[in-house]
Amino acid sequence: MKKLLYVMAGFAILLLVFYTYIGGFTTPAVTVATSKPMYVAGQPFEGSVEDEAMGKAFQRAAQLLEQNELQGTLANIYYNDPDKSGDSIRAFIGVIIPDSTAKLPEGYTLRAVPGGRKVVHAEVNASVAMAPGKLYAAVFDYAKEQNLKLEEFYVEWFPADDQGVLEVPVKQ
Numbered sequence: 001m002k003k004l005l006y007v008m009a010g011f012a013i014l015l016l017v018f019y020t021y022i023g024g025f026t027t028p029a030v031t032v033a034t035s036k037p038m039y040v041a042g043q044p045f046e047g048s049v050e051d052e053a054m055g056k057a058f059q060r061a062a063q064l065l066e067q068n069e070l071q072g073t074l075a076n077i078y079y080n081d082p083d084k085s086g087d088s089i090r091a092f093i094g095v096i097i098p099d100s101t102a103k104l105p106e107g108y109t110l111r112a113v114p115g116g117r118k119v120v121h122a123e124v125n126a127s128v129a130m131a132p133g134k135l136y137a138a139v140f141d142y143a144k145e146q147n148l149k150l151e152e153f154y155v156e157w158f159p160a161d162d163q164g165v166l167e168v169p170v171k172q
Contacts, residue, residue, distance in 0.1 A: 028124035028138035032146075035167055037115035038155070040075050041108050042094015049089050057093040065095060069105050072097040075157035077111065096157055113155055119167040120148065131164025132156060139168050 042061060045054050064070045072095040079090040092111055100110060120143055122135045135156065143150050149171040156166045 028122045028134050030120060030122045030138050030142040032148075032170070033119055033121040033167075035113070035115050035117045035119045035121075035155075035169070038075070038113040039097050039100050039102075040077060040092060040094050040111045040113060040155075041070055041072070041097050041102065041104050042075075042077075042092050042111070043107055043109070045089070045091045045093055047089065048087050050087070054089070054091070054093070061094050064105055064108075070095045070097060070102065073157050073159050075155065077113065078154040078156075080152050081154075118170045118172070120150065120170060122166045124164050125162055126164060131158065132166075135164055135166035139166055143168075143170075 043057055045051075045057050047053065058074075058076075061074055065072065065074065075094060075096040077092040079092075080088070094108065097110075100112070104110060120139045122138045122142070124131050124134050124138070126134055136154075139150070142148075151169040151171055154166060154168050156164065158164050
């Protein structure tokens with residue numbers, strides 16, 4: 001019985017260390033900022049967040065960066081909140097690129113995200129798997145605390161393996 005308790009305690013410690021490593025205990029920094037213009041090269045997706053095609057779109061964006069077919073940062077634009085729309089998402093999945101003159105891979109189009117808008121900006125040091133949940137919760141909590149109404153337009157990007165950023169425009 002003692003042996004089982006030691007094994008369980010060891011397993012719990014390993015899980016705690018892993019959770020800490022991927023950013024489980026980090027808190028996002030949230031501010032109101034002015035957005036900068038961005039160009040996102042990618043592909044549209046509309047459907048269930050559980051759809052295999054969505055995962056493939058994320059994988060393709062990562063692969064294009066890895067193979068240097070595009071230079072930039074993994075990014076996504078979401079046009080609705082799947083929590084409010086019954087698991088259905090409208091998204092544009094791809095890469096923030098430095099300018100609009102880049103040669104785009106087959107099947108990719110360019111979308112411009114305008115700058116100069118008042119946004120709730122959140123950043124967190126956490127893994128790509130952990131960051132979105134933390135960022136969205138922090139932005140929504142901040143908006144509620146500050147009595148801000150948000151647009152349903154979410155731009156998220158991942159400048160590093162362990163960093164995530166989210167911007168959501170404030171309704172004017």
